[in-house]
Amino acid sequence: MxxxxxxxxxxxxxSQNCIVEAQRRAFAALGLPAPPTREKALSVVGLSLVEAFDALTEGRGPSKELADAYKAAWMQLRGESRIEDRCxxxxxxxxxxxxxxxxxxxxxxxxxxxxxxxxxxxxxxxxxxxxxxxxxxxxxxxxxxxxxxxxxxxxxxxxxxxxxxxxxxxxxxxxxxxxxxxxxxxxxxxxxxxxxxxxxxxxxxxxxxxxxxxxxxxxxxxxxx
Missing domain, CATH: 3.40.50.1000 (HAD superfamily/HAD-like)
Known part of the structure; x- marks a missing residue:
C-alpha cells in the first residue's frame, strides 16, 4: 500500500487568475505600490498566506494585513463567479x-x-x-x-x-x-x-x-x- x-x-x-487578481486587490486595498508581476505572484503559490506575502514584499510587509485583505478579495471573487469558473x-x-x-x-x-x-x-x-x-x-x-x-x-x-x-x-x-x-x-x-x-x-x-x-x-x- x-x-x-x-x-x-x-x-x-x-486557480492562477484568481490568485493573481486577489493579490492585486489586496495590495490596492492597503494603498501599496504596484502589485507583483504574474510570474512573481505565482512563485509563492503553495506557501501559507503570511509567508507568501513575506516573500512578495521581501520581508517588508505588512504581511498579516495583506493576508487579511487577500482573504477579503477572495470572498469578493467568490461572489462574482462560480468556483468552477475561477478554479x-x-x-x-x-x-x-x-x-x-x-x-x-x-x-x-x-x-x-x-x-x-x-x-x-x-x-x-x-x-x-x-x-x-x-x-x-x-x-x-x-x-x-x-x-x-x-x-x-x-x-x-x-x-x-x-x-x-x-x-x-x-x-x-x-x-x-x-x-x-x-x-x-x-x-x-x-x-x-x-x-x-x-x-x-x-x-x-x-x-x-x-x-x-x-x-x-x-x-x-x-x-x-
Missing amino acids: KLIIFDIDGTLVD PVYPGVEEFLRQMSRRDDCRLGVATGKSRAGVDRLFDAYGWRDMFATVQTADDAPSKPAPDMFNRALAETSMTARDACMVGDTVFDMRMARSAGAHAIGVGWGYHPHEKLTKAGAVTIADNLDALRVQLDEFMQCVTT
Missing part, C-alpha cells in the same frame, strides 16, 4: 483522481497552502470529499516546505515516508516531501518551471496525466524494506 499526496493549486485546479479542474484530472481512488494499492491525500474552509468549498463543489484519506491545510500545520503537513498525513494514514509520494507543481511541494524522506514527483503544467522542481528534489517530472500515471505505477511497484 502506498500513499499519494497531491497539492491542489497548480496541480489539480488552475477550473485541469483537463482529465477529475477522471484521473477517481480512477486512482478506486485502486486497492494506494490511498490518496492532499497537502495544500489553502485554508481548511477553502478546501471544503472546493471539495463540495467537485464532490471530492470521499476520495482522500487525509487532507492537510494551512490551518493544520506550518507552511510548506516544512515537512509538518506531510508528517501529519503519514500519521493519519499509518504510513511511512518511504511508502509515500508527493505530487505537486512547486518547489515547496518537492522540498516538503524530501524533508519528510518521501518520494517527490513534479508536474509540468503548474506554476514553477521544470529546472526549479528538479533542483528542489523532484525525482521525475510528468508533463501530462498519462506520464504521471506511469510514474505513479512505477513508484507503487517499488518494494520497500
